[in-house]
Amino acid sequence: MKPMLSCEDAHRLIARLADADEVEQRQALDAHLESCAPCRAALVEQRDVAAILRSRPSQSPSPEFASRLAWRLDEASGWLGIVDARVWTFRLAPIAAVLALVAILASGSSTTQRSTQTLEEWARSSLDPKSGASMLWQPDANAESLLEVMATGKTSSTGGAADVR
Amino acid sequence: MDADRGLVEAAASGSREAFDELVRRYQVPIVNLARALTAGSADAEDLAQEVFVRAWRSLRGFRGESSFRTWLHRVALNVIQTHQGRLARFRRIFQPAPETSVADPVDRAPGADDVEGDVIRRDTIDKALAVLPAELRVAVTLRDVQGMEYREIAEALGVPIGTVESRIFRGRQRLRPMLEALRRR
Numbered sequence: 001m002k003p004m005l006s007c008e009d010a011h012r013l014i015a016r017l018a019d020a021d022e023v024e025q026r027q028a029l030d031a032h033l034e035s036c037a038p039c040r041a042a043l044v045e046q047r048d049v050a051a052i053l054r055s056r057p058s059q060s061p062s063p064e065f066a067s068r069l070a071w072r073l074d075e076a077s078g079w080l081g082i083v084d085a086r087v088w089t090f091r092l093a094p095i096a097a098v099l100a101l102v103a104i105l106a107s108g109s110s111t112t113q114r115s116t117q118t119l120e121e122w123a124r125s126s127l128d129p130k131s132g133a134s135m136l137w138q139p140d141a142n143a144e145s146l147l148e149v150m151a152t153g154k155t156s157s158t159g160g161a162a163d164v165r
Numbered sequence: 166m167d168a169d170r171g172l173v174e175a176a177a178s179g180s181r182e183a184f185d186e187l188v189r190r191y192q193v194p195i196v197n198l199a200r201a202l203t204a205g206s207a208d209a210e211d212l213a214q215e216v217f218v219r220a221w222r223s224l225r226g227f228r229g230e231s232s233f234r235t236w237l238h239r240v241a242l243n244v245i246q247t248h249q250g251r252l253a254r255f256r257r258i259f260q261p262a263p264e265t266s267v268a269d270p271v272d273r274a275p276g277a278d279d280v281e282g283d284v285i286r287r288d289t290i291d292k293a294l295a296v297l298p299a300e301l302r303v304a305v306t307l308r309d310v311q312g313m314e315y316r317e318i319a320e321a322l323g324v325p326i327g328t329v330e331s332r333i334f335r336g337r338q339r340l341r342p343m344l345e346a347l348r349r350r
Contacts, residue, residue, distance in 0.1 A: 012330035016315065024228070042338070049337040053309030053343045058282035058289045061196045061210055069214045114222065116325050121338070133321065 005032040010039050018046035169233040177224045177258060185223070187233070188217055194311055195241055201306045202245050204295035205288060212248055216241045231320045238313070238321045249299075286347060293343035301336035308333050 005013070005025065010032045014025045033040050042081060168238075169190070175183035195216055199209035220240050227236055252345070290310075294302050307318045308329075319326045 011334045013331045015334040018337075019271055021315070042334075045341050046334065046337050048348050049340050050309050050345050053290060053305065053337075053340075055286070056197075056201070056310055056345075058193060058197050059200065061192055061213070061289065065192065065196070065210055065214070066188075067191075069217055070185075071219055072214055072218050073184070076221055086250065129194050145273060150309070 004035075005029060007032075008035060010036070011042065014039060014046055018043060018050055057116050081133055166232075167229070167232045169231070173224070173233045174226065174228070176221075176285070177227065184221055191237055192217075193236070195237065198238070198306065198311055199245060200287075201294055201310050202302065204248070205291045211244050212244055213241075216244045216312065219244060222261055235317045235320050236314075238307065238311070238317075242321065246299075247342055289347060290344070293340050295342065297339055298338055301339065304332035305336035305340070309337075320324055 005028050010029060013023050013025060013029045014033075017029065033043065169187060170238040172183045176187060189340060192213065196213040198208070199216075199270070203209055203212070220237055223240070227233070231239075242282050294306060297305065303322065304318060307313045307321065308315070313321070315326050315329050318329045322329065
């Protein structure tokens, strides 16, 4: 004797039966329905809902639908279609990202270098060579001479003793 | 045998005339699918157009392993799901989720001679479908609104037939109270 169907197994078969489809295990399903009132009610319910959904009135597209679609298909068929921005955006995105990164790194490094050079050049050309501040740009400046300048406001003897005030 | 086979082969070789004929055959079901799955959204026709444009672009990749109708529905489901995902993200960020409610079934249920009966019936069904979880909504819509076979639905969704049967059973079960008014008329 074949085992009885469980309600859970019966449910998916009931969905098919409600559609008047061919159902596997039909005899087992019939036996189950005979002895199970909730599943019999479920079959009626499935038929009702399916009938309502099938009665959903179909709606035709608007009159502009065909002409607008034809225009879009023309566009997709021609050069604009070949240059499909959406497709190419995705395909080229990694390359674009790498190029952008390289550009940022290159620009960042040259900007830093240029700004350092510019500041040094400005200091050399603008500051009085006898001033204390100019000591900062002297190649032979050391910690002691810088300390002396800060304390006295005068350059050390190596640069010639000059009053910076 | 796929009734569209000749047209599909011609369209895949670049014939716009053949593809236009396929559009004429399927524009009504695809527009209705988009409407049913988006609760009658105003975007439905744009989505249907996107489906055909995408189908035209990728038709050469169609290998005929399923019918053209099944393949086209798979394209449509991808387009609609992508749109809905984008819409959901937008709503999460910029505005609260809209309240999806089924129209008052007693007051708005159509009579047999109701001039607006079709509109109300369609609207009531679409809004009831919108309340279902996506996987149930899609399975029930493909079966009962689009009239697809269980095997076709399983192919379109890439799931076993048993899963389709179960989703349709549960979907109809949940729809029953929401469609009560339409059942009485």
